[in-house]
Amino acid sequence: xxxxxxxxxxxxxxxxxxxxxxxxxxxxxxxxxxxxxxxxxxxxxxxxxxxxxxxxxxxxxxxxxxxxxxxxxxxxxxxxxxxxxxxxxxxxxxxxxxxxxxxxxxxxxxxxxxxxxxxxxxxxxxxxxxxxxxxxxxxxxxxxxxxxxxxxxxxxxxxxxxxxxxxxxxxxxxxxxxxxxxxxxxxxxxxxxxxxxxxxxxxxxxxxxxxxxxxxxxxxxxxxxxxxxxxxxxxxxxxxxxxxxxxxxxxxxxxxxxxxxxxxxxxxxxxxxxxxxxxxxxxxxxxxxxxxxxxxxxxxxxxxxxxxxxxxxxxxxxxxxxxxxxxxxxxxxxxxxxxxxxxxxxxxxxxxxxxxxxxxxxxxxxxxxxxxxxxxxxxxxxxxxxxxxxxxxxxxxxxxxxxxxxxxxxxxxxxxxxxxxxxxxxxxxxxxxxxxxxxxxxxxxxxxxxxxxxxxxxxxxxxxxxxxxxxxxxxxxxxxxxxxxxxxxxxxxxxxxxxxxxxxxxxxxxxxxxxxxxxxxxxxxxxxxxxxxxxxxxxxxxxxxxxxxxxxxxxxxxxxxxxxxxxxxxxxxxxxxxxxxxxxxxxxxxxxxxxxxxxxxxxxxxxxxxxxxxxxxxxxxxxxxxxxxxxxxxxxxxxxxxxxxxxxxxxxxxxxxxxxx
Numbered sequence: 298x299x300x301x302x303x304x305x306x307x308x309x310x311x312x313x314x315x316x317x318x319x320x321x322x323x324x325x326x327x328x329x330x331x332x333x334x335x336x337x338x339x340x341x342x343x344x345x346x347x348x349x350x351x352x353x354x355x356x357x358x359x360x361x362x363x364x365x366x367x368x369x370x371x372x373x374x375x376x377x378x379x380x381x382x383x384x385x386x387x388x389x390x391x392x393x394x395x396x397x398x399x400x401x402x403x404x405x406x407x408x409x410x411x412x413x414x415x416x417x418x419x420x421x422x423x424x425x426x427x428x429x430x431x432x433x434x435x436x437x438x439x440x441x442x443x444x445x446x447x448x449x450x451x452x453x454x455x456x457x458x459x460x461x462x463x464x465x466x467x468x469x470x471x472x473x474x475x476x477x478x479x480x481x482x483x484x485x486x487x488x489x490x491x492x493x494x495x496x497x498x499x500x501x502x503x504x505x506x507x508x509x510x511x512x513x514x515x516x517x518x519x520x521x522x523x524x525x526x527x528x529x530x531x532x533x534x535x536x537x538x539x540x541x542x543x544x545x546x547x548x549x550x551x552x553x554x555x556x557x558x559x560x561x562x563x564x565x566x567x568x569x570x571x572x573x574x575x576x577x578x579x580x581x582x583x584x585x586x587x588x589x590x591x592x593x594x595x596x597x598x599x600x601x602x603x604x605x606x607x608x609x610x611x612x613x614x615x616x617x618x619x620x621x622x623x624x625x626x627x628x629x630x631x632x633x634x635x636x637x638x639x640x641x642x643x644x645x646x647x648x649x650x651x652x653x654x655x656x657x658x659x660x661x662x663x664x665x666x667x668x669x670x671x672x673x674x675x676x677x678x679x680x681x682x683x684x685x686x687x688x689x690x691x692x693x694x695x696x697x698x699x700x701x702x703x704x705x706x707x708x709x710x711x712x713x714x715x716x717x718x719x720x721x722x723x724x725x726x727x728x729x730x731x732x733x734x735x736x737x738x739x740x741x742x743x744x745x746x747x748x749x750x751x752x753x754x755x756x757x758x759x760x761x762x763x764x765x766x767x768x769x770x771x772x773x774x775x776x777x778x779x780x781x782x783x784x785x786x787x788x789x790x791x792x793x794x795x796x797x798x799x800x801x802x803x804x805x806x807x808x809x810x811x812x813x814x815x816x817x818x819x820x821x822x823x824x825x826x827x828x829x830x831x832x833x834x835x836x837x838x839x840x841x842x843x844x845x846x847x848x849x850x851x852x853x854x855x856x857x858x859x860x861x862x863x864x865x866x867x868x869x870x871x872x873x874x875x876x877x878x879x880x881x882x883x884x885x886x887x888x889x890x891x892x893x894x895x896x897x898x899x900x901x902x903x904x905x906x907x908x909x910x911x912x913x914x915x916x917x918x919x920x921x922x923x924x925x926x927x928x929x930x931x932x933x934x935x936x937x938x939x940x941x942x943x944x945x946x947x948x949x950x951x952x953x954x955x956x957x958x
Contacts, residue, residue, distance in 0.1 A: 299345065307373070307414050312374070313372055340361070348362040348365055366415045370415045373412040374412065375411050378406070378407050380403070380404075381404055381447050382402070382403045383447060386400075387458060389458075404447040473536035474537050476498055476537070487564035487568075488564055506539065506543040507539050508538055508666060509532055509537065510536060510668065516671060517664035517666050518709065519730070520732055520734035520735075521708070521734075521772070522664065523706075523707040539668075541629065541663075541669060542631050542636075545610070545631045548613070553601035556592060569583055613631060615669055624675060624678060625643075626643070629663075629672060638660065638661055638678075640658060659685055663704065664704070664708045684702060685704070689701055690702055690740065690741045691741035691744075699715075700741060701715070704736070709729075710729045711727060711730070711748060713725060726748070728747050728750055732788065750766065751776070754766050759805075763777075763778060764801075766795065766800065773790070775804060778821070781820075782811070782820060822862075823837060823839040824838055827865065827869050830848065833848060833849045835847075843857070846872060846873065853876045
């Protein structure tokens with residue numbers, strides 16, 4: 298057992314006694330939402346196998362070592378750490394700046410290692426994980442003690458000042474919630490249960506109240522900011538940043554349902570639900586009070602519907618004050634297509650926007666992933682207003698249309714002309730800014746260069762295909778040929794000044810990583826245009842996990858038993874329809890399966906027969922069973938089989954008779 302292991306390896310003084318168990322039990326009893334129904338994960342068996350003798354490797358060994366050491370440490374005494382802070386007042390007659398200065402130093406020593414002894418053995422072999430030795434307050438305890446060892450001093454002792462090293466310290470705002478810190482805060486407030494924490498976080502992300510954000514990400518108001526925000530959403534380790542929708546919903550609920558959104562109410566509701574679960578309270582009466590009681594949800598909802606209109610419900614109230622930017626007449630709202638700004642104050646040229654010149658307020662969209670802190674900068678917001686009032690950068694010399702700089706739900710972009718300049722149903726030509734490009738630095742010359750994408754970079758000498766340089770939403774890339782492959786352009790390259798020689802160099806590196814020209818030609822052979830189905834092209838393409846069908850925006854995997862070279866338009870349409878209907882696909886559904894692959898065809902040199910397909914195997918199996926019945930068998934076995942069949946038939950007959958009765 299764990300107690301025997303601790304006694305043998307560390308000594309009896311490290312075994313936890315009854316006092317430690319009573320303290321731990323008391324903490325669990327006083328803790329909110331304590332759930333002791335599930336046993337903790339521990340090594341299996343009566344005798345624990347040490348990680349060194351487990352014959353495990355890699356991540357399995359790391360996981361088992363974590364469980365093993367956690368289990369042993371839970372049965373050991375607590376560690377005793379002495380923390381000391383020494384304050385020294387400087388007395389200097391020669392230096393007036395240092396005189397009366399207060400110097401402070403902190404350090405700690407481990408008086409008794411306790412459970413840290415387990416991690417001390419681990420640190421001797423490697424390095425102890427700081428997460429395994431964290432105290433309840435979040436401070437990390439080193440198994441070997443604090444490296445800042447302090448001398449023994451008494452109050453009033455004199456010390457000599459040898460040197461002073463100034464260390465700058467700047468205050469930082471509170472860190473955003475991560476998944477772990479949010480769960481810890483919910484536990485502290487008594488909100489939710491361990492089984493609901495994951496669904497709470499998932500709901501916040503799904504309803505777009507929060508999103509993942511990193512501190513070094515590009516601003517949503519710069520080029521490529523929206524694409525980077527979308528890529529960070531896949532990581533579950535990044536902090537959670539509130540969207541503008543969260544501020545609007547929070548303001549609406551706090552204004553009309555202050556009691557229901559209070560954390561104390563939620564915690565008390567959890568306690569009531571626990572009483573209902575154990576039978577101490579009636580659920581019907583509780584629900585009746587919740588909806589129709591004094592201050593219930595039904596009454597509050599009716600009052601909110603009368604007081605607030607649809608316009609007020611969309612208003613975003615930022616944390617500091619209602620108008621965080623300090624611009625009069627500016628309101629931030631959320632709509633069906635994302636957040637937007639509504640400005641009804643004076644225009645930047647001095648004329649009144651709500652008086653003589655402009656009767657309608659100015660409205661323009663904001664990026665859907667923009668955060669609130671980007672709208673607290675008054676200078677940035679004024680730049681947005683100026684851009685929205687006059688988005689024209691100049692005129693295009695070729696088409697004679699105006700070149701506009703706008704901001705949409707996916708960030709800033711360049712647009713050639715307006716919707717009135719194009720035929721009905723045709724969208725205006727546009728393109729996004731380069732990654733990290735500031736909209737304030739975009740001139741007419743830069744905008745015309747951006748509108749020139751995709752740009753022809755010449756012909757690749759080895760593949761004889763045209764190289765087209767694209768500025769995609771997730772970065773720049775080179776498309777080699779119509780049926781070829783694409784290559785991501787490094788972020789360090791300048792797209793506006795890229796030369797054909799540099800494009801050839803990037804493509805050559807990609808070809809080398811793909812395995813040479815042979816692999817490229819094989820990939821191009823898998824790219825076939827089969828025809829049109831309902832006015833949409835049906836194309837086979839090579840993929841990471843095998844070839845697939847591309848039909849519009851949908852993708853359909855091609856079964857392994859189907860040869861891409863033999864696939865026809867009729868086969869592809871049948872596959873698409875079956876996939877849409879949710880039916881499984883077999884080789885008998887296609888014409889291509891009738892054509893044997895090169896491995897199944899008979900070799901002219903050996904004359905061996907081809908292997909049977911899946912359908913022919915079934916037929917052969919059936920034939921073999923028929924021949925087996927005709928073979929000679931042991932008379933005793935035949936007698937037993939016939940007896941068993943007759944018994945089965947009799948049982949079936951009796952069952953049928955009983956059913957008829």
